[in-house]
Structure formats: structure tokens, C-alpha cells
Amino acid sequence: MDRFEYIEARLFEGENYIKRDKNVKIYDGDDKTQFVDGEVVLTTHRILWGKPGDIPKGLVCLSLHLFYIFCIEEESGGMFGLGGPKRIILHLGPTIPGKRPGPAVVSPYHFVKFSFKDGIDTAFYKALNEAVSAKAWEKPQQVTASVDLSPSSLTPRPSVAPVNSKIRSGIVGIERSIEEQHRATDQSISVAFQDLKKLMEKAKEMVTISKTISSKIREKQGDISEDDTVRFKSYLMSLGIDDPVTRDAFRSDSEYYMGLAQQISDMMVAVLIECGGIMSLADVWCRVNRARGLELISPEDLLNACKLLQTIDAPMSLRKFPSGACVLQLNSNRDEEIAKSTSQLLEENGFLTPVKLSQIANVSVLLARERLYTTERLGLACRDESIEGLAFYPNLFLKKV
Amino acid sequence: MAEISWPWQYNFPPFFTIQPHSETRAKQLEAWQQLIAEYMKASKKSTIDIRESQNSPLFHNASINRKLSSEALLTILEDMAKTGRAAPIDKSKNIWEVYWHSLDEWGNMIYSWASNNGLNNSVCTLFELQEGDNTVGEEFHGLDMNILVKALKTLEVKGKCELMEFDDSQGVKFF
Structure with missing residues (x-):
């Protein structure tokens, strides 16, 4: 928000009107601002925002130079993109010294959002992209230099690109750059985790879907051939979803542990025979988790599940030696x-x-x-x-x- | 130093560790008791000081570098005490008397010797029993005085002899 400046709504020399839109709200990063229901005018150099009717009259309005923008993206509305995108996110470069006063002196965000009440006009979005990439402000101006050598106000174009103009000195400068770095890392981490969470949610959904489908398949056994079932299952497998027993899938803990115990017993039989019939619980834990890949279990869960091995008549059992060491042992291994x-x-x-x-x-x-x-x-x-x-x-x- | 033929266990390293397995331990303790008794008999000693035990080759086999620890020795001696083959002399159980024959056996041995030599109803000093010419060749010849007295006391209880005090020495009268 601190990149905006107050200025009278007039075009500069060499600046051309491109497009306009109505009912636009401005967000400072993720925060709402007082600037709602305004009118937006896109020019070759700037984006102007004013109360309806202000801009044509040439009154004072908000102006954002396009050279601050280094990235534009659309923000989708709902999870499934219902109603189409409504907001444009503009990622902005650092503030340039000598800027005119604006609505905010500092802002914690490095992006602003324009929210369009009636959805984004694709033509507007396209024009904005083009204007930013055209970089009209970098082109030599046709007008003779003598007119506009007076600094700041009338020349929208700084002599250097915004990225290179990081002229910060002193402790404050260092602190700010560190802060900025922190923010960037923080953001990328949270974004990454959001993705992971979504992935997990989706995985669960996929499991339920696969279950319902496979039950349907079972019902209609006559209609669908065995081959189709197998193929469908192999698709799911290739997605990496092999119905892992997860905690949420069961109502009570004991049911969960029972399921887990069954899984462990199925899985470890071959391994135990290979290892001479006995394996320390720590090794078992590693093996089980390696086999599960995702949806790892905690050592405590493993221990609890192993305690139930006897109740499900598994061919192995948990054994605690007098020394306290816990092992998983085949029953045949006496x-x-x-x-x-x-x-x-x-x-x-x-x-x-x-x-x-x-x-x-x-x-x-x-x-x-x-x-x-x-x-x-x-x-x-x-x-x-x-x-x-x-x-x-x-x-x-x-x-x- | 007495020379005895060491049993095979003496060169078996686990012999010097008290075994936790009960059956094994019983065998082990038995072997130790036999060895100790034999050794004491051969060296004509009757007391063991636990604190100095490790200086004795009995409890320290240098060839296999194994020692019997004091605790282990105490365990063995306490086990011997149960069958009357050893008894602690001091309260802290550091010094033990070991009887390769039980006191009863000693007493009977002395009594039969006395009977065979026609000493019934006569008095002899303990020194005579211990070091006298008549007892050379008897097992109790050179027996520790304390043990001798204790053995005779068991006889006294049975009414087969009576201990008596002289000015500077003790005597015994057999019946």
C-alpha cells in the first residue's frame, strides 16, 4: 500500500489511457482498506483509483506506477473456482525514494489486491499484463527533454529499474532487508505446508471414493469384468493411495490399533522369517514406516498395536525380555x-x-x-x-x- | 603352600562368577565347597579371611586371570554355613572357620581314637591331642585349637567327655 501516491488524475506526457473498470476494492496485502467501490483506470504507466466520477473530473486520486509491479496473478474465489476469479494480486517491488506521499507510509505487505465485485474482466486483466510487460515508461520520451527535467512529480520513470534501486544504508537498511528475507521464507513455508495439507485431504477423499467405487463394482459384479476391477485398483495404486489405515478412519482407538496390528502381522511375517524369527521393536518400527511411506505411525502406536497381536491370533507376538528390551517374535520361534x-x-x-x-x-x-x-x-x-x-x-x- | 590337584572347574572362567541359574549355581557352589575344604585340609588351615582371600591362589587363578570376588566368596561361605561346614568368627563376617569335617565328625573321630587307645576315664591335655606323638597320623593332628575345643564341646554335650581348665592349659577327660 505504501507504493501508492496521491496525485491529480491527469495523464503525463506520453502516457495513454488503456482501460477502466468499476466497483473495485483495494486490499493492502490480505487486509481490507478504506478504498472500496472505486473506479480503476489503467494507463500505459499507472493504475489510477478514485471514487466514482473523481477521475474524469481530474480530482486527486490514488496512483500506482506500473514499474512497481513485477508479477500479476489471479486469485481464485472458492475452492473449486466457483464464479470465476475476483481478485488480481499485484506483487510489488520496493519503494523508490522520492515518491510522493500516499495513503500509507509503510506497509507490511509486498503485494496489493484489486477486488472486482463483478469478477475480473478478462480484457482488463490482459491489458494490465500487456501494459506491465510493455514497459512504456522505459521508452525514450518523444517530448524534448527541456520540458520535463524537473524531478519527481511529472516523470513517472525512474532512471533505473526498481529492483536495482535498493538504496538502503545504515542499520535500518540492514534490518529491513533481513526482515524482508524472513518474511519471504515464512511465506514460502506456509504456502508449502498448505499444499501438503491439501494433498492429505485429497488423499483421504480419494480413498473414500475408491472405496465407494469398489463397493459398487462388487455389487455389479456381473456387469463389470474382473479385469476392469483390477485395472481400476492399479490406477489407484499408481496414484500412491493404497488405503493406508489412518487414525481418523476409525472411531475408537482400539479399533485403530486392531487394524494396525493386523497390518503389522501381515507385513512382518515374511520379514521375521527372513531375520531369524525375532526383531527388536525399533527395527520393526523402521520397517513398518518404510512400508507405509506416508501416514507414518508413532512408536507408541506401534507398541500399542503390537500388544494386541495376540488378541487377533497373529503368528507373532510382542515379547518383553526381563532386561526391558521389546521384540517382535514369531510364535514358532520358541x-x-x-x-x-x-x-x-x-x-x-x-x-x-x-x-x-x-x-x-x-x-x-x-x-x-x-x-x-x-x-x-x-x-x-x-x-x-x-x-x-x-x-x-x-x-x-x-x-x- | 599346599599342592593339591586342581579340579577342572578351577580353569573354567565361569567358575569365578556366581551363576544366576539356580541349578547351575548349586553345582558351582558344591564344587567350590569341595575345593575349599580340600585346599584347607591340604594346607592345614582352618580360617579364611575374606579381605585377604584374593592373595590366595585358591581364589585367584593367575593363569586364566580370574579372581573370585569377596561378595562371591561370602555367598559360598554362607552356603557352607547352612550345612555346618563353615561358621563366621566375627560379627562382620570377615573371618570364617572352615570345617572339612563337621564338628560332629571331628568329635566322633577324637572319641573313637581315645577309645581305641584306652584313654577312657583318663585325662589328656588338648596340646597332647593336637601335637602329641600319639596322634601323629590322625586327621585331627595339628587341628586348629579353636576347632578342637568346639569339637570336644559337641562331645561334652553328648556326655562322652568333659573339658577342664588347668592353670595354663586345657584338658579333657573321656568317659
């Missing part, structure tokens, strides 16, 4: 088996530390330690604590004699 295989390894190696076992059996040190403890609990190993650390030996106490 302690006796672990102890047996570990004691075999003990026989082969003479003795084992958790680190050594973790290298041999290719499991984490934490799990290796738990395996050794389990073996010890079943009397198949005995421990040796010394300054060298904890090691386990075959249980000769019970074996010999």
Missing part, C-alpha cells in the same frame, strides 16, 4: 529352539560374548545378549563376568560329571 541353537554355537566357539554372537548370527547386539540370557535361563550356558566383560560358556557345571 525359547527352547533359540537356546538349542545358541548352545550349539557356544560349543563350536568355546565361549561367546554378545558382540561375537551378534556377528556370527547376524543379529543386533541387543538381541544376541537376550539370546544368551535365554540360553542361560534354560541352563545351557553359564556366565563369566570379569574385567574383560560378560562372556558365556557352555554349561559344563551341569554337563560334566
Whole structure:
């Protein structure tokens, strides 16, 4: 808003009238201003705004030089663009020193909006774009220089482009430029997040749509061939939406956890078999979230879901070792088996530390330690604590004699 | 220093850590008790000072670099005390007497020796029992005086002997 200046509504030398429009409101950035229901006149150099009838009479009105404008965009009205765009957003360059007084001395925004009550006249919008890109003010003026060398008032054209004329000095200048940078980053961040939110909302919508469609397909099984169903599903998959179980989709938490537990059990069976039947919960969490891609779950949710694994008859269960370590374990993977295989390894190696076992059996040190403890609990190993650390030996106490 | 044949456990590092598994621990403690008794017997010692235990090769196997910690030793000795094979002498449980025979067994051993040598109804000094020529070759020869007295006291309770005090030494009369 601080780029506007008060001036009598007269054309400069070499300035030409282009177009006009009525019922126009001005916004300073996102804020409303007192300037409503006015008339707008577009010239080759400026945009003039005045109360209806003021401009033709040549009374004082608001004027914005076109050289401030470096970007023009339309703002859509509703979410689905109902009724067409109503506002034009003008992004403005920094204020040029020596400007005439205007309605505002400073403004926090670097853009203004013109709101058209009756929708944007496409011809006006086009003309504005053309006028800005034509840069009539940069063209040498046909009139002889002698007339208008008097500065400021009559020459709308500064000698340099607005972007290059950032003549700011002193601490205030530095502070302002820093502030400006902050604002720009802030804005871009908030815009980015808005997009993300919209994306998530849309994703949910898509899931519901896909669900309704697939249920319809199921109803009309005769009419639509199996192929179509499969193809439709593959489309959805390619969109990246594979019906993730999300929290909002369920009414109560326990239902959510049940669903999650089912998902975990389906997913982890193969992984667990591959890893020797046991996996620490931290690793499980990573695996699950990597598989989900979006809609990540928290460690707490995972823990709660894993606690429910037994209630849904999953082939695996959550196991808490006496040391406090939590693991996901296949039900077929019993302690006796672990102890047996570990004691075999003990026989082969003479003795084992958790680190050594973790290298041999290719499991984490934490799990290796738990395996050794389990073996010890079943009397198949005995421990040796010394300054060298904890090691386990075959249980000769019970074996010999 | 006494030379005994060390059991296989002595060179087995876990032997020097008290095992948490109950069954294993029972075996381990048993092995330790046998080893301690054997060692004490061979070295003719009857007391163990826990604070100095680690200087003894019994509790410190330098070849495998393992030591039995004081706490572990205390556990073993307390377990021995349950079966009457050891007893603490001081209240802080630092010094322990170890009996490779129980006091009862010692008493019976002395009594049968006395009976065999026709010493019933006669008096002999404790020094005679401990160091006398007659007892050479007996197991209680050179036995610690405190233990000897305790063993005789068990006999006294059964009415098989009576301890008596002389001016500067103690004697015993067998019945």
C-alpha cells in the first residue's frame, strides 16, 4: 500500500489511457482498506483509483506506477473456482525514494489486491499484463527533454529499474532487508505446508471414493469384468493411495490399533522369517514406516498395536525380555529352539560374548545378549563376568560329571 | 603352600562368577565347597579371611586371570554355613572357620581314637591331642585349637567327655 501516491488524475506526457473498470476494492496485502467501490483506470504507466466520477473530473486520486509491479496473478474465489476469479494480486517491488506521499507510509505487505465485485474482466486483466510487460515508461520520451527535467512529480520513470534501486544504508537498511528475507521464507513455508495439507485431504477423499467405487463394482459384479476391477485398483495404486489405515478412519482407538496390528502381522511375517524369527521393536518400527511411506505411525502406536497381536491370533507376538528390551517374535520361534541353537554355537566357539554372537548370527547386539540370557535361563550356558566383560560358556557345571 | 590337584572347574572362567541359574549355581557352589575344604585340609588351615582371600591362589587363578570376588566368596561361605561346614568368627563376617569335617565328625573321630587307645576315664591335655606323638597320623593332628575345643564341646554335650581348665592349659577327660 505504501507504493501508492496521491496525485491529480491527469495523464503525463506520453502516457495513454488503456482501460477502466468499476466497483473495485483495494486490499493492502490480505487486509481490507478504506478504498472500496472505486473506479480503476489503467494507463500505459499507472493504475489510477478514485471514487466514482473523481477521475474524469481530474480530482486527486490514488496512483500506482506500473514499474512497481513485477508479477500479476489471479486469485481464485472458492475452492473449486466457483464464479470465476475476483481478485488480481499485484506483487510489488520496493519503494523508490522520492515518491510522493500516499495513503500509507509503510506497509507490511509486498503485494496489493484489486477486488472486482463483478469478477475480473478478462480484457482488463490482459491489458494490465500487456501494459506491465510493455514497459512504456522505459521508452525514450518523444517530448524534448527541456520540458520535463524537473524531478519527481511529472516523470513517472525512474532512471533505473526498481529492483536495482535498493538504496538502503545504515542499520535500518540492514534490518529491513533481513526482515524482508524472513518474511519471504515464512511465506514460502506456509504456502508449502498448505499444499501438503491439501494433498492429505485429497488423499483421504480419494480413498473414500475408491472405496465407494469398489463397493459398487462388487455389487455389479456381473456387469463389470474382473479385469476392469483390477485395472481400476492399479490406477489407484499408481496414484500412491493404497488405503493406508489412518487414525481418523476409525472411531475408537482400539479399533485403530486392531487394524494396525493386523497390518503389522501381515507385513512382518515374511520379514521375521527372513531375520531369524525375532526383531527388536525399533527395527520393526523402521520397517513398518518404510512400508507405509506416508501416514507414518508413532512408536507408541506401534507398541500399542503390537500388544494386541495376540488378541487377533497373529503368528507373532510382542515379547518383553526381563532386561526391558521389546521384540517382535514369531510364535514358532520358541525359547527352547533359540537356546538349542545358541548352545550349539557356544560349543563350536568355546565361549561367546554378545558382540561375537551378534556377528556370527547376524543379529543386533541387543538381541544376541537376550539370546544368551535365554540360553542361560534354560541352563545351557553359564556366565563369566570379569574385567574383560560378560562372556558365556557352555554349561559344563551341569554337563560334566 | 599346599599342592593339591586342581579340579577342572578351577580353569573354567565361569567358575569365578556366581551363576544366576539356580541349578547351575548349586553345582558351582558344591564344587567350590569341595575345593575349599580340600585346599584347607591340604594346607592345614582352618580360617579364611575374606579381605585377604584374593592373595590366595585358591581364589585367584593367575593363569586364566580370574579372581573370585569377596561378595562371591561370602555367598559360598554362607552356603557352607547352612550345612555346618563353615561358621563366621566375627560379627562382620570377615573371618570364617572352615570345617572339612563337621564338628560332629571331628568329635566322633577324637572319641573313637581315645577309645581305641584306652584313654577312657583318663585325662589328656588338648596340646597332647593336637601335637602329641600319639596322634601323629590322625586327621585331627595339628587341628586348629579353636576347632578342637568346639569339637570336644559337641562331645561334652553328648556326655562322652568333659573339658577342664588347668592353670595354663586345657584338658579333657573321656568317659
